[in-house]
Amino acid sequence: MRNFLAQKEFIDIISKSQKEFEKNLKNKKLMFVYENKDKTIGEEEMFFPTTSFYHLTGVKAYDSNNQSLNSYKFYELLKLGGIDESKIEIKDKTTYYKLQILPQLMQLDRMASMIGNFTEYSLLLQTNKLVGNVNACMGFIKSEKSNMYIPNTALKEDIRDITNDRKKIVAVLKKEINEKLYKNITYLKQNYSIASILQNKEINKKIDINNVYSNNKIVDKEIYEFMFSKEKDKSQKS
Numbered sequence: 001m002r003n004f005l006a007q008k009e010f011i012d013i014i015s016k017s018q019k020e021f022e023k024n025l026k027n028k029k030l031m032f033v034y035e036n037k038d039k040t041i042g043e044e045e046m047f048f049p050t051t052s053f054y055h056l057t058g059v060k061a062y063d064s065n066n067q068s069l070n071s072y073k074f075y076e077l078l079k080l081g082g083i084d085e086s087k088i089e090i091k092d093k094t095t096y097y098k099l100q101i102l103p104q105l106m107q108l109d110r111m112a113s114m115i116g117n118f119t120e121y122s123l124l125l126q127t128n129k130l131v132g133n134v135n136a137c138m139g140f141i142k143s144e145k146s147n148m149y150i151p152n153t154a155l156k157e158d159i160r161d162i163t164n165d166r167k168k169i170v171a172v173l174k175k176e177i178n179e180k181l182y183k184n185i186t187y188l189k190q191n192y193s194i195a196s197i198l199q200n201k202e203i204n205k206k207i208d209i210n211n212v213y214s215n216n217k218i219v220d221k222e223i224y225e226f227m228f229s230k231e232k233d234k235s236q237k238s
Contacts, residue, residue, distance in 0.1 A: 011085040013099050014057050018078050020106035021053050027177045029148075030108070030186075031206065032115050032131060033197055034167035041170065041196065043203055044115060044129065045148065046140055047177065050075050052151040056102060056138070058095035062087045097156035101136035105154055108138055109172050109186040116163025127153050131169075134158045171197050173207065181208035185219055194222040 025048040033043045054061075054071035061069045061083055069077065077083050090096070104111060113133045127139030129149055139153035160166065170189040173182040188194060197203060198212070214220045 008085060010059065010088050010090075010099065011083065013102060014059070014088075015078060015081070017057075017102045017106050018053060018075070020103065021048075022079070024106055024109060026050055026053075029175055029177055029182075031173040031175075031182055031203075032112065032169050033171040033173070033203060034115050035170050036167060041200055041203070042167075043206075046129075046131070047143075047146065047148040047150050049150060055152045056098065056105065056154040058091055058098035058154070060089050060091055062089075098154045101156045102154055104136050105132070105138050108132075109174050112169050112172065112187070113189075114159050114163075114166055115169055116159060116166035118162060119164050120162050125153065130155070130159055130163050132159045134160065137162075182206055183208040183211045183213060185212060185214040185216075185223070188214070188216070188219045188222070194219065195226050198223075198226060 027049065029045055029047050031043050031045050033041055035041050051071040054074045061074050061077075063069055063073075063077070064084075064087075066087075069083075074083070108131060111133060112131045115129065115131045118127050118130050118139060125139075127141050129140040130137045131140065132138055132155075135156070135158070137155050137157060137159040138151050139155060140149040141152045142148070143150050155162070168189070169187070170192045171185060171194075172187040174184045174186050175182045185194075188197075198207065198209060212223055214223060
């Protein structure tokens with residue numbers, strides 16, 4: 001992609017990304033399972049409300065009366081195709097870079113490989129956690145209202161350059177906000193044992209262990225083998 005986007009490209013990229021956000025992330029929770037230096041694993045959960053999408057775009061938007069749109073109205077009008085490109089303006093030069101990597105970040109449940117604490121905190125950029133890879137990352141801040149991490153920025157940066165206490169992500173699970181337990185594994189690090197995750201006592205409490213699945217055939221096979229082994233052990237003990 002070119003370094004600088006033309007004005008006409010703004011609305012096209014944002015509209016396409018909104019459709020992916022609607023399908024993959026809107027009102028969903030992701031649980032990022034990471035590996036510590038001592039090989040133990042932990043997890044961090046993130047929530048993606050409708051209103052968070054606006055903050056990822058780096059643009060300002062206005063209605064037909066030139067009134068500034070709030071994040072919810074922006075999303076709803078965008079969904080209906082009701083925002084004219086002439087009503088979109090950039091906040092600053094970082095908007096160009098945000099829009100270059102925005103489509104990639106809509107696949108965060110499959111593309112993220114690392115998680116860490118943001119180290120470049122300033123008056124211009126305030127975020128806490130970063131999730132992403134060497135090309136792009138999404139920033140999260142803890143909501144005082146919900147006490148959950150929610151997205152508040154998109155960065156075209158190598159996550160290794162702007163984080164500390166960085167950890168490798170070994171798995172990602174996804175669920176709807178109204179679901180009690182996770183059962184969809186969207187990502188599993190290559191050659192990482194699914195049993196290490198499903199047998200972890202703390203993580204296991206948050207997983208619907210009897211209905212866990214993946215759309216990835218290889219991961220689904222590993223889940224089946226784990227469940228088969230579990231049932232076999234159970235029958236041998238009885």
